[in-house]
Amino acid sequence: MYVFKTIILFLWLFFTYFLQASEVETLLNNYTHKNDLSQKTIDENKGHLVLYTRERLEKMHAKTLKDVFKTAPVIYYHENRYGLTDPLSGTSPRPYLSNFIRLYIDGVEVTQGWMGSGLVLYGDMNIDFVDHIEFYYAVPSFESAVEPAYLTMFVYSKNPKQDSGGKLSLIAGSRGHNGQSISYGEEKEKYAYMLNLSHTDAKREKIDNGTSRPLSRDFERTQLFSYVKTENQIAHLQVMKKNTDSLAGFSLDATPLVSQIDYLNVHMDYGIDFNEHWHAQIAYEWLKTDINQEDDFPLIINNPLSPNRITSITKSSTYSAELSYKDTIGKHRITSGIKGRWKSLDSVSLDGFGNIPISFTKENIFSLFFQDQYALSSVELLTFGVEYSKLYRNDSINDDALLQLRLGYIFTSESWSYKTYLYRTMFALDPLSRQINTQSLNTVPNQVTKAFTQEVSYTKDNSRTRLMVLLMQDQDGLVQNIGSGKTQYFFTIFNYDYDFDMDNKVNLQLYYARYKDIFNLDKLEDFSGYLSLSNSYEKFDFYNAVIWHQNSIDDINYFDVTSSISWNASENLTFTLKGQNLLDKAKATGLFRISPTTGSFLKPLSISPIDQRVTFEVEYTF
Amino acid sequence: MKKILVLFILTYGQLVALDKESTLKFYQHIFTAITSAHSVLVYVEDPEYREVFMHADKILLTKRMKDSDVIVLTSKAMLEKVLDQKELHPQKDKKPLLFATDYHILKDSKEVIGAFYWKKGRAQLLFVRSRLKAYGIVLSSEYQKFIIDEL
Numbered sequence: 001m002y003v004f005k006t007i008i009l010f011l012w013l014f015f016t017y018f019l020q021a022s023e024v025e026t027l028l029n030n031y032t033h034k035n036d037l038s039q040k041t042i043d044e045n046k047g048h049l050v051l052y053t054r055e056r057l058e059k060m061h062a063k064t065l066k067d068v069f070k071t072a073p074v075i076y077y078h079e080n081r082y083g084l085t086d087p088l089s090g091t092s093p094r095p096y097l098s099n100f101i102r103l104y105i106d107g108v109e110v111t112q113g114w115m116g117s118g119l120v121l122y123g124d125m126n127i128d129f130v131d132h133i134e135f136y137y138a139v140p141s142f143e144s145a146v147e148p149a150y151l152t153m154f155v156y157s158k159n160p161k162q163d164s165g166g167k168l169s170l171i172a173g174s175r176g177h178n179g180q181s182i183s184y185g186e187e188k189e190k191y192a193y194m195l196n197l198s199h200t201d202a203k204r205e206k207i208d209n210g211t212s213r214p215l216s217r218d219f220e221r222t223q224l225f226s227y228v229k230t231e232n233q234i235a236h237l238q239v240m241k242k243n244t245d246s247l248a249g250f251s252l253d254a255t256p257l258v259s260q261i262d263y264l265n266v267h268m269d270y271g272i273d274f275n276e277h278w279h280a281q282i283a284y285e286w287l288k289t290d291i292n293q294e295d296d297f298p299l300i301i302n303n304p305l306s307p308n309r310i311t312s313i314t315k316s317s318t319y320s321a322e323l324s325y326k327d328t329i330g331k332h333r334i335t336s337g338i339k340g341r342w343k344s345l346d347s348v349s350l351d352g353f354g355n356i357p358i359s360f361t362k363e364n365i366f367s368l369f370f371q372d373q374y375a376l377s378s379v380e381l382l383t384f385g386v387e388y389s390k391l392y393r394n395d396s397i398n399d400d401a402l403l404q405l406r407l408g409y410i411f412t413s414e415s416w417s418y419k420t421y422l423y424r425t426m427f428a429l430d431p432l433s434r435q436i437n438t439q440s441l442n443t444v445p446n447q448v449t450k451a452f453t454q455e456v457s458y459t460k461d462n463s464r465t466r467l468m469v470l471l472m473q474d475q476d477g478l479v480q481n482i483g484s485g486k487t488q489y490f491f492t493i494f495n496y497d498y499d500f501d502m503d504n505k506v507n508l509q510l511y512y513a514r515y516k517d518i519f520n521l522d523k524l525e526d527f528s529g530y531l532s533l534s535n536s537y538e539k540f541d542f543y544n545a546v547i548w549h550q551n552s553i554d555d556i557n558y559f560d561v562t563s564s565i566s567w568n569a570s571e572n573l574t575f576t577l578k579g580q581n582l583l584d585k586a587k588a589t590g591l592f593r594i595s596p597t598t599g600s601f602l603k604p605l606s607i608s609p610i611d612q613r614v615t616f617e618v619e620y621t622f
Numbered sequence: 623m624k625k626i627l628v629l630f631i632l633t634y635g636q637l638v639a640l641d642k643e644s645t646l647k648f649y650q651h652i653f654t655a656i657t658s659a660h661s662v663l664v665y666v667e668d669p670e671y672r673e674v675f676m677h678a679d680k681i682l683l684t685k686r687m688k689d690s691d692v693i694v695l696t697s698k699a700m701l702e703k704v705l706d707q708k709e710l711h712p713q714k715d716k717k718p719l720l721f722a723t724d725y726h727i728l729k730d731s732k733e734v735i736g737a738f739y740w741k742k743g744r745a746q747l748l749f750v751r752s753r754l755k756a757y758g759i760v761l762s763s764e765y766q767k768f769i770i771d772e773l
Contacts, residue, residue: 022764024651024747031648032745034641054743161696162740165726189699502744571725571741571748571773 029502046140047408047421048455048468052133054158059505059534059543061564061578061617063171063179065133065155066124070560070586070610071530071547072135073493073511075101075151077123079609081254081591082261083217083247085123088150094437096120097478099430102149106157106227106236108269109146112287113318114345116430119153121240121265121287128169128181129196129225131158137470138423138451139404142369142387143324146341148404148425150449157227160185160192166622173615175203193228205611207247207591211255215605216245232274238267250299250310252594253602258294258309263287277325285318297596301436303350311351318343333373341365343431362394363431383408391428398443402426415460423451429478445476462499468492477518489515491526503536525552541566549587560586560610576617586610640674650680652738652747656719656759657691665690665718667700687718695722701731708733719757729773735759736768 032055052060052068062068066085069077080086082095089097099116102109103123110118127133134154139145145152166184171177178201185194200221207215224239242263249259269283291312293299298307324337345361369387376382385406392399408421427447434444450473457466474487491513499505508531515524532545547560564578590604653662665684666672671694675681684690687707695701704720720734728737728748735757736749747768754761754769761769 024764024768027644027648027651028745028747031641031644034644035745056743058742058744164698164724187697189697 025502032502046136048137048419048453048470049140050135052135054131056507056534057127057130057132059541060532060545060562061543061566061576062127063617064124065122065127065153066609067580068127068133069123069153071509071532071545073509073528073530074137074491074513076528076549076587077609078589079217079247079607081248083219083244084120086120094433096430096432100148100150100427102145102147102152104144104152104154105225105238106234107144107154108236108271108281108283109144109320110238110267111285111318111320111341111343112265113285113316113343114314114432114435115287115289115316116432118267118285121242121263125240126179126181126196126198126200126221126223127155128167128183128198129157129194131156131163137453138421138425139406141335142367142371142385142404142406143326143335143337145387146320146322146339146365146367147389148402148427157194157225158183158185160187160194163194168620168622169617171615171617173203174611174613175205177201177203177613177615191228191230194226196223196225198223207605207607209248209254209605213255213257215247215254215256216259217247219244233270233272235270236268238265240265246293247607248591248593248605250293250301251295252297252300252596254591254593254605256293256295258292260292262290262292264290277327278323279326280323281321283318283320285320287316289314289316295596305350305352313347313349315346316344317346331375333375335369335371337369339365339367339369345431345435358435359395360393360397360431360435362392364392366390366392379411379413381408381410381412383410393431397434400428400446402428402446415458417455417457417459419453419455421451421453423449423453425449425451427478444478447478448475449473449477450475462501464495464497466493466495468494487515487517489513489518505534507532521553523552527551539568541568547586558585558587558608559583572621574617574619576619577614578617579614581608581610581612584612586612640670642674642677645674646678646681648738649675650678652721652736653692654680655761655765656721656735656754659691663689663691663718664694665692666694666696668694668696668723671696671723690718693718693720695720695727695734696724698724698727698730701727701734705731705733719759 050072057068060067066077075087077085078087078089080089080096084096086096086098087101096115098119101117101119103118104110110122112118112120136152137150139149140152163185164187166182169181171179179199181196181198183194183196186192202219202221204217209215219242221240221242224237227234227236240263244261246259246261248254249256251259266286267283269281271279271281273279291310294309296308299310301310303310319342320340322337322339324335326335341364343363345358347355348358349355367387367389369385371385372383374382383406387404389402390399391402403426405424406421408419411418427449429444451470453470455466455468457464469492471490477487491511494510496508509529511528513526516522518524527550529548530545532543535542543564545562549558550556561582562580563582564576566574566576568574586608588606588608591607592604593602595602653664654660661680661682663684664675664681665687666675672683675683687693687704693704695704722728722734722737723739725737725739725741728734732753735753738745738747740746749761749765749769750773751769751771
């Protein structure tokens with residue numbers, strides 16, 4: 001008992017001594033907290049938010065969007081059989097199923113045109129240019145969304161007002177993995193600009209497929225992010241060249257002789273605020289996909305000249321435009337606008353054939369939306385939004401009409417916050433999936449998702465507690481059981497964040513979900529947890545985190561342990577040693593294989609999208 | 623109606639760059655410490671800071687640099703402008719003091735005594751000992767951990 005009391009007394013003295021802050025430290029802490037949040041583009045009315053602040057991203061030492069995405073609940077980071085970011089693909093051989101996760105950079109959507117959401121290429125992009133990231137469940141606002149979403153990710157770039165000057169980052173890691181990144185931003189009298197150029201030579205874990213050629217998913221990526229902005233205008237230019245070893249690729253039994261896909265993507269956009277009410281935006285996207293696949297047996301996609309081999313170049317482009325108006329009239333805050341998106345499959349060139357004629361090459365979307373926020377009182381808001389979209393396709397393929405509705409109530413007081421929403425969202429099958437499966441060229445029912453969601457949070461002093469509960473139902477779901485009418489699911493997320501002081505913080509996240517009729521399963525239960533500790537002492541920063549997953553498919557517990565230690569040698573120079581998936585037990589899923597000779601299922605390959613990797617990084621600011 | 627507007631601002635995602643209350647409290651604390659004055663005359667050109675300081679009780683905004691106790695430098699262009707003027711009109715009593723909101727400005731000129739800036743998502747306060755000494759500024763013990771010998 002005496003020993004116990006001594007320990008308690010020692011701990012009390014330790015914490016009171018080390019955690020005692022002076023007045024200036026308290027003010028600094030308060031300033032950091034308040035201004036860090038107010039710098040965000042957070043729109044509490046947008047819905048249920050998972051926020052990664054700049055400070056948190058820095059503590060996590062997140063270098064790619066994947067580093068962040070893997071900690072988010074509900075929809076986990078996952079890669080498909082081509083080694084591309086594709087959280088909704090499950091085990092499907094289809095090229096891309098995550099069209100319902102939309103990605104925005106500085107409020108402008110990044111798409112891959114015919115392939116759908118920009119997540120396919122940008123899901124593991126370098127985020128050295130990023131200030132903060134917001135994840136919203138469902139469509140957070142019709143103001144920015146052209147197409148419907150389950151999950152919307154907003155990535156916001158650094159602002160030279162806070163991040164002027166340059167930064168050079170050099171990384172070397174396991175298996176020869178290496179990356180280089182250089183950024184520069186400056187605020188001039190009339191304009192500001194920012195530029196980030198990065199190169200990643202990703203050397204990833206190979207997957208044993210029982211042959212002398214293990215599956216590879218290495219890639220080499222060069223990425224440019226840049227913008228120039230004035231008080232009321234902004235223009236972005238992004239270029240990504242990504243040459244990939246495409247894992248199993250088009251091989252039915254995941255034993256390809258050659259599996260490579262190279263991508264070249266260009267994104268440009270321009271936005272202008274004419275005045276406080278009117279805003280216009282245009283964006284252009286171009287994607288070139290260079291496919292080179294070969295197998296002993298016929299490939300998933302058949303080449304009439306040579307069933308075992310395909311070499312093709314595909315080009316597609318997308319134009320988007322929108323005009324919106326917002327105003328505050330009495331207790332109403334209204335926003336309305338029109339949007340258009342024109343997707344085009346420009347050409348498909350097949351080795352030996354040259355450009356081949358394709359009949360289905362256009363999908364155009366036109367939308368009209370209206371949103372209103374009505375202030376019931378000084379602490380209560382009622383929100384309502386409606387969007388009607390019409391999708392037109394050429395080659396006599398059915399057009400679609402989508403109606404989205406959103407109704408919400410928000411209560412906010414100093415400590416308490418409560419939100420509840422009713423959603424009705426409709427999704428259409430993406431053009432690439434239609435093209436690959438010719439049956440899908442005919443009428444495919446639109447998925448109708450209905451949701452009732454609630455969130456309550458309590459903030460006091462240094463802690464924040466939140467509970468989120470979402471009930472959803474997909475009618476005619478695009479990822480549902482074959483022959484089943486609807487998928488029903490419920491999920492809940494619990495968060496607890498506590499700041500011991502400015503230098504010592506803990507974050508806890510628990511997640512549970514229960515699905516009925518999904519991915520050809522009658523029932524699926526899913527659990528995950530995320531616990532992170534970030535600490536600073538003198539010139540050292542420490543980050544330790546564990547992500548835990550389990551589901552009822554195999555009841556296996558998966559753990560992804562990440563640790564990093566940074567030494568801030570000077571104001572300009574930082575050295576970081578980081579290890580991810582240290583136990584090599586990160587969540588893995590089965591890559592399904594089919595025997596090309598018998599047509600029967602082979603034993604799936606267990607693959608984790610998270611490599612076990614140790615990296616050493618040098619950061620120099622100038 | 624004012625409260626309702628605040629609610630819209632809080633919930634509508636306006637890009638509010640500076641939180642008024644915490645910003646004011648912090649800058650007032652710093653400026654009164656470096657000038658040893660109860661109320662401080664401040665010159666700043668950045669409209670965001672002017673808007674915030676306008677509501678201060680211990681900070682009075684001036685329209686001319688030479689009337690101020692402290693000049694807040696928010697850009698390199700501003701630093702160059704101030705240094706040009708200092709060369710033209712050297713101040714015997716070394717006032718106004720120069721304080722920056724960017725680390726690079728602090729690094730670029732030895733005339734700047736300190737800076738309050740963002741680094742890796744956290745606000746940082748930094749003073750340079752020799753520069754404080756040159757201006758005869760003695761800060762209380764609570765500031766000691768924010769003073770470095772040299773950059």
